[in-house]
Amino acid sequence: xxxxxxxxxxxxxxxxxxxxxxxxxxxxxxxxxxxxxxxxxxxxxxxxxxxxxxxxxxxxxxxxxxxxxxxxxxxxxxxxxxxxxxxxxxxxxxxxxxxxxxxxxxxxxxxxxxxxxxxxxxxxxxxxxxxxxxxxxxxxxxxxxxxxxxxxxxxxxxxxxxxxxxxxxxxxxxxxxxxxxxxxxxxxxxxxxxxxxxxxxxxxxxxxxxxxxxxxxxxxxxxxxxxxxxxxxxxxxxxxxxxxxxxxxxxxxxxxxxxxxxxxxxxxxxxxxxxxxxxxxxxxxxxxxxxxxxxxxxxxxxxxxxxxxxxxxxxxxxxxxxxxxxxxxxxxxxxxxxxxxxxxxxxxxxxxxxxxxxxxxxxxxxxxxxxxxxxxxxxxxxxxxxxxxxxxxxxx
Amino acid sequence: xxxxxxxxxxxxxxxxxxxxxxxxxxxxxxxxxxxxxxxxxxxxxxxxxxxxxxxxxxxxxxxxxxxxxxxxxxxxxxxxxxxxxxxxxxxxxxxxxxxxxxxxxxxxxxxxxxxxxxxxxxxxxxxxxxxxxxxxxxxxxxxxxxxxxxxxxxxxxxxxxxxxxxxxxxxxxxxxxxxxxxxxxxxxxxxxxxxxxxxxxxxxxxxxxxxxxxxxxxxxxxxxxxxxxxxxxxxxxxxxxxxxxxxxxxxxxxxxxxxxxxxxxxxxxxxxxxxxxxxxxxxxxxxxxxxxxxxxxxxxxxxxxxxxxxxxxxxxxxxxxxxxxxxxxxxxxxxxx
Ligand code: SF4
Ligand code: SF4
Numbered sequence: 238x239x240x241x242x243x244x245x246x247x248x249x250x251x252x253x254x255x256x257x258x259x260x261x262x263x264x265x266x267x268x269x270x271x272x273x274x275x276x277x278x279x280x281x282x283x284x285x286x287x288x289x290x291x292x293x294x295x296x297x298x299x300x301x302x303x304x305x306x307x308x309x310x311x312x313x314x315x316x317x318x319x320x321x322x323x324x325x326x327x328x329x330x331x332x333x334x335x336x337x338x339x340x341x342x343x344x345x346x347x348x349x350x351x352x353x354x355x356x357x358x359x360x361x362x363x364x365x366x367x368x369x370x371x372x373x374x375x376x377x378x379x380x381x382x383x384x385x386x387x388x389x390x391x392x393x394x395x396x397x398x399x400x401x402x403x404x405x406x407x408x409x410x411x412x413x414x415x416x417x418x419x420x421x422x423x424x425x426x427x428x429x430x431x432x433x434x435x436x437x438x439x440x441x442x443x444x445x446x447x448x449x450x451x452x453x454x455x456x457x458x459x460x461x462x463x464x465x466x467x468x469x470x471x472x473x474x475x476x477x478x479x480x481x482x483x484x485x486x487x488x489x490x491x492x493x494x495x496x497x498x499x500x501x502x503x504x505x506x507x508x509x510x511x512x513x514x515x516x517x518x519x520x521x522x523x524x525x526x527x528x529x530x531x532x533x534x535x536x537x538x539x540x541x542x543x544x545x546x547x548x549x550x551x552x553x554x555x556x557x558x559x560x561x562x563x564x565x566x567x568x569x570x571x572x573x574x575x576x577x578x579x580x581x582x583x584x585x586x587x588x589x590x591x592x593x594x595x596x597x598x599x600x601x602x603x604x605x606x607x608x609x610x611x612x613x614x615x616x617x618x619x620x621x622x623x624x625x626x627x628x629x630x631x632x633x
Numbered sequence: 634x635x636x637x638x639x640x641x642x643x644x645x646x647x648x649x650x651x652x653x654x655x656x657x658x659x660x661x662x663x664x665x666x667x668x669x670x671x672x673x674x675x676x677x678x679x680x681x682x683x684x685x686x687x688x689x690x691x692x693x694x695x696x697x698x699x700x701x702x703x704x705x706x707x708x709x710x711x712x713x714x715x716x717x718x719x720x721x722x723x724x725x726x727x728x729x730x731x732x733x734x735x736x737x738x739x740x741x742x743x744x745x746x747x748x749x750x751x752x753x754x755x756x757x758x759x760x761x762x763x764x765x766x767x768x769x770x771x772x773x774x775x776x777x778x779x780x781x782x783x784x785x786x787x788x789x790x791x792x793x794x795x796x797x798x799x800x801x802x803x804x805x806x807x808x809x810x811x812x813x814x815x816x817x818x819x820x821x822x823x824x825x826x827x828x829x830x831x832x833x834x835x836x837x838x839x840x841x842x843x844x845x846x847x848x849x850x851x852x853x854x855x856x857x858x859x860x861x862x863x864x865x866x867x868x869x870x871x872x873x874x875x876x877x878x879x880x881x882x883x884x885x886x887x888x889x890x891x892x893x894x895x896x897x898x899x900x901x902x903x904x905x906x907x908x909x910x911x912x913x914x915x916x917x918x919x920x921x922x923x924x925x926x927x928x929x930x931x932x933x934x935x936x937x938x939x940x941x942x943x944x945x946x947x948x949x950x951x952x953x954x955x956x957x958x959x960x961x962x963x964x965x966x967x968x969x970x
Contacts, residue, residue, distance in 0.1 A: 314933035590842045599756050611954070617759070620719035624754045631753055 281402070283381075284308040284343035285352040286336040287317075289501045290429060290449075291525065293456035294421045299352075301414040301460065303402050308348050310339060313503045317342065322607045324370050330359065331576035331606055332497035335504055337367050344376045350402060355384035356496065357551030358581060417462040419530060424469045426526040428452055431476050433521060437513040438483035448475045483518075488625060491563035492521040493556045493589075494574035495582045498605050499523055505574050505605060506614050512572070515622050520568070522559035523552060544588050550581025557588050564596035569625040571598065577606035599625060635660075635691045636896075639912060640888025641678060641710070642721065642881070643671045643702040646741025646768060647854065649884040650678035652686060652693060657728060657889060661685035662881055671702035672709060672922045683914045693912035694896040697721075697887030708941045708949030709922050711900035711907050714890045718883055723747050723754040725886030726850055729876065734846040737865065737873075739835060739855035741768040746839050748846075760839045768854045774810060774827055778820060782858075789825040789860025796826030806830065828860035832868055847871045852879040905943075920944060929958035 283305045285295040292309065299307040321338030340351050353364035364382035371378065379401060386397030399406060428449075436445040452472035459465045490512060498504045500523065512519055534554050538545045541558040548554055560571045573589060575582035586602060593600045601621045603614070635654050642649040644667060652661040663681035667674045697714035698707040699721035707715035726736050727749060736747040744767055745759035775782040789795075796818050799809045806827075813823050836845075849871060855861055856875045865873045878885065899907045906917040920943050929936045938952040938960060950960040 312932075315935075316933050587842065593756070594844065597750075597755070602758075616717045616719075620717045620757060623717070623720040624723070624757065627753045628755065631751065 281305045281349045282308040282347055283350040283352060283402070284310060284340075284346070284348040285354070286310075286339035286343075287313055287501070287503060288497075290425055290453065291422060293453055293459075294418055294425060295352075296457055297421055297459060297465075298415070298418045302406075302411050302418060303398070304406060304411075305350070305402065308343060308346060310342055310346070313339075317503070318607050324374065328578055330578050331504060332360070332495075332501075333363055333367070334607055335497070335501070336363065337370065340367060340371060341374070341376075344371065344378055348378060350379045350381055352381045353383065355382060360496075360551075413462070417465060420462065421456060421459070421465050423526040423530060424465065425456070426524040428469070428472060428476065429524070430520070431473070433509060433513065433519040435476075435479070435481055435483065435518070437516045437518060438481045438487070440480040440482050444479045445476070448472065448479060451475065486629075487518045488516070488570075488622075488629060489518045489520065489563075489566075489568045490625075491559060491568050491571045492519060492574065493523060493559045493563075493571055494552070494603075495556075495576055495579050496523065496528060496552050498576045498579075499552075499574040504576070505603070506609065506611055508572065508574060508603070508614075508618075511615070511618055515618070517622070520563065522562070523555050528552065528555060544592060549584055553581050553585050556582065556585045557592070560589055560592050560600065564592055564598045568598060569629055570621065571600045572603060572621070573600055574603045574605065577604050599628075637686070637691045637693045638888045638892040639679075639682070639693050639696040639710075640721075640884040640886070640891060641675055641696070641698050641700075641706055642718070642883035642887065643667060643675060643698065643700040643706050644741055644883075645701050647880075648674040648678050648700075649881050650675075650682050651878075651881050651884045651888050652682050652691070653885065653888045653892065654691075655892070657892070659878060659881070659885065660691065662878065664880060667702075671705055672924070675706050675709065676918055679914060679917055688914065694910070695891040695894060695899040695907075696912065697889075697891035697894075699883045699887045704949070704951060705924065705939075705941060709906075709920070709943065710912075710917065711905040711948075712891070713894045713899045714887055716887050716890055719745060719747060719754070719757050719759065721883045721886035721890070722852065723749065723757075723886070724889055725882040725884075726852070727752050727754075728885075728889055729878075729882075730848065730850055730874070733848050733850050735843075735849045737835070737840075737849060737851045737856075738853040739767055739831070739851075739861070740853040743767060744835055744839050744853070746835075746843055746845075748843055756843060758839050758841075758843060770806070771827065771831065771855065771858065774806070777807075777810065778814075778824065780820075780824070785824055786828070786857070786859035786861065786863075788821050789828045789858075790863060792819070792821040792825035794819075794822050794825075795829045796822045798823070798826040798830045825860060825864075828858065829864045829867075831855065831861050832864035836868060845869060848874060850874045850876070850879070852876070852882050854880055856880065905948075929953055931957045 283299045283303060287310055296307040296309065299305050317338040318334060320341045321334030325334045325337055343351055353367065355361045355364055361384045364380060364384050368380045381398065381401045383394065386393040432445055432449060439445050455468035455472060456465065459468055492499055492509065499521065502509060509519055534548055537558045538548065538554050541561045544557055544561065545554060556573070563571055589600050601617065637652050637654050637660065640651050640653070646667060648665050648667045648671065650663045651659050654660050661682040663678045665674055665677050696710045696712040697716065698710065698712045699716050699718050703715050722736060722738060726733055731752055733749050736749065738745045743760060745757060747754050748756040771785065772782040775785055780788065796813050798813065799805050810823065849869065851862060851865060851873045856879050862873055862875055906913050923942045925940045925942065927938050927940060929938055934954060936953050936958050938950055938958060940947055940960065941949045947960065947962050949962060953959055
């Protein structure tokens with residue numbers, strides 16, 4: 238066999254390297270446009286599902302990080318869950334139905350891109366299923382699914398965002414604004430903690446709700462981190478100025494449960510409003526900040542090691558640890574909110590019953606599905622209130 | 634003269650009423666079918682109560698309502714207390730049995746359990762999802778077997794060998810029952826099996842995870858069934874107390890709450906049943922009550938709003954989920970003028 242000439246070896250190596258890199262590169266579907274930076278990107282309407290009070294942060298993310306137009310969904314009505322239930326399997330957990338309903342409404346309003354943030358548990362798989370349901374319904378859209386790429390860490394996730402939404406992002410700027418978005422989420426949570434603890438005791442009805450709307454509007458207008466800090470400062474001042482008529486030792490209830498239902502008022506039929514209307518101080522550990530930004534599962538579990546040996550599910554550790562801490566602080570009761578069919582939170586119930594028995598603190602278990610009615614909920618909350626109020630009176 | 638208070642418990646199946654005196658003693662009682670018409674059932678109950686008292690002596694100073702139609706009937710009567718069934722039952726029962734620890738209740742269409750400690754409710758659960766194991770389930774099965782539901786308990790007690798009936802769900806229970814009849818089980822064994830199934834179904838669903846401690850009091854329509862009582866005693870291995878007035882405990886509880894609220898809480902507005910300061914039986918029976926349904930229509934929720942009229946006056950309205958759908962009542966409209 239004749240030896241190949243030396244320059245031929247070089248060619249072969251070069252061609253195989255070229256072939257290899259070619260395979261790895263994503264095909265570029267659009268020819269790159271060399272426009273001025275500002276004009277490069279045509280305005281694209283982006284919508285996210287409704288989720289509690291986080292809309293200003295979603296808006297900030299879409300406008301300041303993704304540099305797109307934010308499409309705000311109007312306040313939800315029954316149509317939301319009707320649409321969602323109509324096109325979902327009956328047994329899927331309720332958050333799936335709410336989110337699907339939101340997406341349909343968003344697409345009707347002309348969204349180009351819808352965002353599924355994914356999340357722990359089955360939420361991580363919702364995106365694909367919802368996308369195919371929506372395609373079967375004939376909608377044309379792009380879905381930005383955070384579950385894609387996140388397995389490759391933040392860089393993978395960022396690449397996914399770049400690919401799907403806006404290839405021309407100014408990365409350092411976007412990263413700064415992403416951090417600012419996280420900051421806004423935390424500030425929303427911080428303000429809401431104050432709101433929950435005090436709304437039940439306002440002297441003038443509606444003061445807290447008006448202050449909240451003002452905060453939300455101010456956050457909507459923010460463009461930079463500094464705007465956020467300033468808006469937050471003003472809002473908190475306003476909150477602290479509201480006149481309160483709060484007893485020395487008010488009734489205190491902790492809300493625990495599943496990530497969507499325990500937090501989102503559209504899903505839990507305004508649980509927090511109903512409870513604070515009765516003149517109760519509410520605490521809720523589970524929120525975006527505590528579950529994501531500051532989440533340290535092993536640490537949290539250590540505090541409840543008598544009840545928890547391992548991580549039972551996406552929010553289970555927080556549910557049990559929060560209930561336990563409320564019990565230890567002498568709260569009057571805990572309300573546990575979950576979606577129907579939510580396996581991880583159903584698994585928490587026996588543990589919570591143990592906590593309840595050990596500390597003599599009543600726990601009300603609420604399960605929400607698409608049919609849960611306001612009247613039924615009111616009866617149960619009223620009975621729970623009577624119970625803890627009578628108990629407190631007796632002990633004083 | 635006796636100061637008295639009225640309590641009415643309007644359930645989906647039956648309507649219960651009591652009048653109590655100052656000392657908390659029941660001086661009149663009534664128990665009738667609701668028959669889908671809570672307003673009429675309430676009038677019938679009031680008429681029955683009226684016959685049992687001396688109107689010259691007894692002055693009813695306030696009223697309380699509970700049960701699923703509590704709001705409607707509360708508006709009709711001008712009640713001072715409108716309370717949920719759980720609180721009403723807990724208050725009534727702990728008054729009669731200060732040391733009670735567990736209250737079991739099985740009514741016509743729902744069931745509940747209340748755990749009590751030191752005279753106050755500390756935990757409760759209710760089943761509103763499934764009718765299996767409630768009163769209406771038992772009466773439909775009695776009908777199938779051709780016996781009166783009232784005789785059920787007695788027959789059950791004669792059984793040596795209760796049949797094993799799967800009663801987790803009405804549909805399964807029925808098919809299992811039909812099967813047992815066909816293979817020739819004795820009737821008393823089937824009936825005893827049904828009673829057993831009701832009790833164990835209750836303990837496995839409503840009572841799940843609840844610590845059941847003695848003394849146990851059993852209430853609601855089904856508590857009149859001695860077969861179910863015996864089944865509970867066997868399953869719990871402890872005595873189960875059933876009061877003669879156990880089915881009236883909800884009504885009794887709200888009557889007590891109305892008494893504690895006092896006469897000052899009563900709605901004595903003109904045209905109402907308490908306008909004179911004492912309950913006017915004549916007027917309450919004479920009023921024409923109508924309920925009308927409208928839809929708000931101010932947003933896509935299109936809330937269904939229930940309007941209750943006494944003669945021509947709107948006495949109450951509810952169902953709106955936000956203040957945009959609020960309807961002004963006659964009394965408020967007069968006050969606004
Ligand atoms: S946590 Fe519960 S509601 Fe959420 S995805 Fe998992 S099962 Fe569904
Ligand atoms: S009452 Fe409020 S929520 Fe209901 S339909 Fe009217 S405007 Fe909508």
